[in-house]
Amino acid sequence: MMSKADFAARLAALGLTLDDRAFAAAWAGAQHLRGEVARVQAWLATQA
Amino acid sequence: MTDPADLSLSDAAAALQAGTLTARTLTMAALDRVAARNDSLHAVTHLNPQALAEADHADAMRAAGQTGPLCGIPFLVKDLIDVADLPATSGSAVLAGRVAPTDAASVALLRAQGAVVLGKVATYEFAMVGPDLALPDPPARNPWNLAHITGGSSSGSAAAVAGGLVRFALGTDTGGSIRSPAAYCGCVGLKPGYDRVSRGGAFPLSPSLDHVGPLAATVAEAALILDAITGNPALWRAASSQLRRGVGGLRIGYARDWFANDPQATPALIRAMDDAAAQLSMLGATITPITLPDYAAYEAAGSIILHAEALDQHRDLIRDKQAFYGRPVLQCLAFGAALDAEDVAQARIAQSALRNAMLAAMDGFDLLITATTLTPALPFAAFDGTKAVWTPMRTIPFNVTGQPVLSLPIGFDGGLPLGMQIIGRIGDEDLICAAGHAFEQTTDHSAQRPLF
Numbered sequence: 001m002m003s004k005a006d007f008a009a010r011l012a013a014l015g016l017t018l019d020d021r022a023f024a025a026a027w028a029g030a031q032h033l034r035g036e037v038a039r040v041q042a043w044l045a046t047q048a
Numbered sequence: 049m050t051d052p053a054d055l056s057l058s059d060a061a062a063a064l065q066a067g068t069l070t071a072r073t074l075t076m077a078a079l080d081r082v083a084a085r086n087d088s089l090h091a092v093t094h095l096n097p098q099a100l101a102e103a104d105h106a107d108a109m110r111a112a113g114q115t116g117p118l119c120g121i122p123f124l125v126k127d128l129i130d131v132a133d134l135p136a137t138s139g140s141a142v143l144a145g146r147v148a149p150t151d152a153a154s155v156a157l158l159r160a161q162g163a164v165v166l167g168k169v170a171t172y173e174f175a176m177v178g179p180d181l182a183l184p185d186p187p188a189r190n191p192w193n194l195a196h197i198t199g200g201s202s203s204g205s206a207a208a209v210a211g212g213l214v215r216f217a218l219g220t221d222t223g224g225s226i227r228s229p230a231a232y233c234g235c236v237g238l239k240p241g242y243d244r245v246s247r248g249g250a251f252p253l254s255p256s257l258d259h260v261g262p263l264a265a266t267v268a269e270a271a272l273i274l275d276a277i278t279g280n281p282a283l284w285r286a287a288s289s290q291l292r293r294g295v296g297g298l299r300i301g302y303a304r305d306w307f308a309n310d311p312q313a314t315p316a317l318i319r320a321m322d323d324a325a326a327q328l329s330m331l332g333a334t335i336t337p338i339t340l341p342d343y344a345a346y347e348a349a350g351s352i353i354l355h356a357e358a359l360d361q362h363r364d365l366i367r368d369k370q371a372f373y374g375r376p377v378l379q380c381l382a383f384g385a386a387l388d389a390e391d392v393a394q395a396r397i398a399q400s401a402l403r404n405a406m407l408a409a410m411d412g413f414d415l416l417i418t419a420t421t422l423t424p425a426l427p428f429a430a431f432d433g434t435k436a437v438w439t440p441m442r443t444i445p446f447n448v449t450g451q452p453v454l455s456l457p458i459g460f461d462g463g464l465p466l467g468m469q470i471i472g473r474i475g476d477e478d479l480i481c482a483a484g485h486a487f488e489q490t491t492d493h494s495a496q497r498p499l500f
Contacts, residue, residue, distance in 0.1 A: 002386060010385040014359075015367045018382065025379045025436065030386035033355060036348035037391045040398045043345040047401055 002034060052077040057215050057269045061117040064110060071110070071120025075103035075164050078122040081213045082166070085500055091188045091207035093127055094135045095167040106162040118276055119162030124208050124217040127168045128175050128201070129260065130249040131155050138251045139171040141184065141372040142365055152249025154218055154260050154277040161276055169204025169217055173377045175225055175253045176358065178203065179431055180374045187428075190233055191498040192464050196425040199232035199439060201225040205263045206233040210465075212497060216264040216273050222253045223350060224420075224443025226261050227455035231420035231467025234457045236484070236494065237263045238270040238287070241474045242450030246279045254357035256399075257350060257447040266494050267291075267456060267484035274477060287477035291485045295331045298483060301338030301410065303418035312440045313422040316461035321419050324458040324468050324487065328417070331486050338413065341405040346445035349402060352387060352395035353448075359384030403449045407473070415483055416471040418442050420455040424464035446471055454480045457493035465493075 007030050011018065018026055052074045055063065063069035079099065086092045096102070099122065106120035130136050130148035132155075137143040151159060159165065170188040172178030178200045179187035188203040190196040191211035198207045202219030206229030209217055219226040221239040230237025238261050245260045252258055262273035271288035278284055302325050307313045329335045362381050370378070410416065422440040430437050446453045451474060455467045472480040488494045 007386060011382055014363065014385060016370065016378070016382055016385070018378065022375055022379050022382075026382035028436070029379060029383040033351060033383050033386050036351050037387070037394070039344060039348040040352060040391075040395055043342060043348070044394065044398055044401065047405075 002030070053081045053212060056266065057117060057121060057272055060121060064120050065115060071103040071106040071164060072100060074120060075099055075122045075166065078166055078214055085211055085213060088194055088500070089189055089191060089207045089211045089213070090186045091169050091204040091211060091213060092124065093168050093170050093185060093204065096131070096134060096165045099164055099166050102164045106164055109162045114162055116161045117272060118158060120164065122164045122166040122214055123158065124166050124169045124205065124214050125155060126202050126205050126217065126219045127171045128220050128251045129155060129218055131165050131168065134165070134168055138175070139173045139183070139185070140374070140377070142369045144372070148249070150249065153246035153279065155249065157277050166214060169208050172201035172203060173374050174251065174362070175201035175220055175222060177376045177380045179428065180376050181428065181431060183374050190425050190464065192234060195429070196427050196464060197232065197431070199229035199421070199425055202229050202263060206230050206235055206237070209233070209235040209263050209265055210498065212500070215269055216262050219261060219263050220250055220253070221259045221261060221447065222257045223354060223447055224441045226259070226263060227420050227443050227453060227467070227469060228439070228441045230263050230455045231457070232425035232465065234465030234496065234498070235263055235265060236267050236270045236457075237261070237455040238274055238477070238481075239446065239453045240274055240278075240477060241452040244279070244284055244452070244477070245274070245277050252361050254354040256353050256357060259447065267454065267481055267488050270454070271477070271481040284475060285478045287481045290478040290482040293482040294486045295328055295333035295483050298333045298414045298479070299412065300328060300333045300335050300483070301413040301416045302335050303338055303340045303416055306340060306343050306442055307419040307422055310422055310440065313419065314424070314461050316459070317419055317422060317466050320459035320461070320466050321468060325417060327491060328483065328487060331490060333483070336413070338409065338416065340409050340416070341402065343442065343445065345398065346402055346448050349395045349398040350444040350448045352391060353399065355384040356387050356392045399448050406445070406449050406451070410473065414472070415479060418469050418471070420467035420469050424461040424466060442469070450474060452477045452480055454484045456484050456488060459493055
């Protein structure tokens with residue numbers, strides 16, 4: 001489970017500096033994408 | 049007398065061949081259209097200062113015996129695709145001042161056949177997200193209602209074709225970027241099978257999912273253009289080779305539950321899709337409801353691959369030119385930082401399995417049909433920058449599988465166009481175009497044009 005701080009560190013490593021509003025939007029998108037990762041894992045599990 | 053700008057590609061080619069029309073006259077007619085309508089549409093971003101000289105060259109080619117159907121035909125190019133000596137910014141201040149050194153492969157093929165580059169058209173920034181109302185260049189507008197979006201990212205291509213500036217334009221499609229603007233604007237979009245058209249010279253968004261293809265006024269014209277830009281024609285059946293085949297005997301799976309059960313789908317969209325299915329049935333196709341694999345799994349795998357690859361493409365630019373990106377694109381690129389290599393590897397395994405699952409589901413069917421988008425184009429007012437706005441579509445699964453897909457008009461909802469996708473197996477562009485052409489010939493959806 002990736003924390004908000006982990007995500008912020010990853011952005012910093014990329015050199016990506018976002019203001020608070022942009023970071024909030026990016027964090028929401030990141031969580032959605034983590035949900036997509038879980039969905040793919042679940043789908044693959046049904047194919048096993 | 050018909051304005052030359054309104055001539056179909058085949059009628060224009062016939063007139064050019066008969067000597068009753070010149071490429072210069074045709075190109076001037078297109079330039080006149082741009083002058084008259086682009087202030088409203090915001091489709092064209094850069095005109096080619098050499099367009100008339102290129103038209104003269106095409107006239108000379110024809111006088112010397114060149115008889116190809118595209119010799120002297122003007123067209124526009126999405127600003128994600130390079131045209132030698134023209135600005136190539138991918139709709140972004142990040143690449144401001146960049147001029148393409150050479151033609152993209154698809155543009156080079158069209159030019160070799162005498163087609164005339166009229167200019168470049170708008171794209172969502174780096175083909176990622178839009179409309180971004182904060183960018184210096186205003187976004188392209190929907191020709192059917194200027195207060196509404198075109199969809200994207202091939203926004204200018206769709207606005208230009210539907211707005212009558214040209215009969216075709218080139219676009220790119222990574223998750224629906226040819227098909228959704230085509231549907232929203234009421235023109236035809238043809239995403240070829242993966243690797244049929246070279247991506248060379250197009251700024252990559254997600255190379256595993258990127259496709260280059262045409263947006264056109266009609267199915268026949270889209271098929272003609274696809275054949276002209278197919279990299280190695282010997283490997284593929286021509287998309288235009290079976291246009292008169294009709295749909296008799298074709299078994300078409302109707303993926304209705306991919307959209308009709310979604311509360312976002314408008315009643316008018318569901319009705320238009322049911323009517324389109326009924327029309328294909330009346331034309332002799334066997335229409336059978338089909339249950340496809342889980343739509344959400346395709347969207348999930350596609351999103352993971354797209355965001356991971358997009359971030360890879362932009363890693364260096366972010367470091368050097370972050371301040372020049374639009375806010376929505378930077379936010380979107382940042383999503384990819386949430387992914388690990390293992391996540392992407394799993395998504396690629398899923399991509400392969402999902403491709404096989406789709407082929408298995410299509411067993412016993414020649415083609416599929418489903419909605420392109422679930423709603424008509426939203427108003428610009430919905431994009432006020434305070435929250436993310438989703439424009440629901442059913443397009444990315446076929447970027448994941450790489451199958452060819454045609455989107456064509458099927459009606460209207462509140463005065464705004466709606467679109468249907470016709471999907472085939474890899475290599476079956478001829479069949480999807482045959483079905484689309486048959487539908488188009490017996491309905492008037494593609495013949496309707498917005499008033500200016």
